[in-house]
Amino acid sequence: MQPAWAQPLVIVYFILWLTLAIGSWWLIRSQPDAASKTIWFRRSMIALVLLILAAGAPFALASGDSFGAVMFLTMFVPTAVFIAWFNIATTYFCTACKRRSRNRNLFAHTFHCPHCGHRLKPV
Numbered sequence: 001m002q003p004a005w006a007q008p009l010v011i012v013y014f015i016l017w018l019t020l021a022i023g024s025w026w027l028i029r030s031q032p033d034a035a036s037k038t039i040w041f042r043r044s045m046i047a048l049v050l051l052i053l054a055a056g057a058p059f060a061l062a063s064g065d066s067f068g069a070v071m072f073l074t075m076f077v078p079t080a081v082f083i084a085w086f087n088i089a090t091t092y093f094c095t096a097c098k099r100r101s102r103n104r105n106l107f108a109h110t111f112h113c114p115h116c117g118h119r120l121k122p123v
């Protein structure tokens, strides 16, 4: 059950979420090369994690429960930042075919594009 003051925030949150989803998809798709696609993907991921943290902060910090605030700051924020970092660190845009791929093994020394075979890591 959400508090009454949260209703407009929830609506704004979902409008921002939809705008970010469509906007980042369109921005990344419309970039001409892999480098600019990478830049806009990273910006989109950072904007997404900021949106998620901004959505959770009012509930955690305004509830008056100090344990909730501590858990938000020590568990939720680092987890969200880690997930965003992991997505940024493992996502590649191929310079040959411009498609996106994800290397799920952070410790792999090499990674090739699964679509065309171009070497993506090490660059």
Ligand SMILES: [Zn+2]
Residues within 6 Å of the ligand: 094, 095, 096, 097, 098, 099, 113, 114, 115, 116, 117, 118
């Ligand atoms: Zn490729």
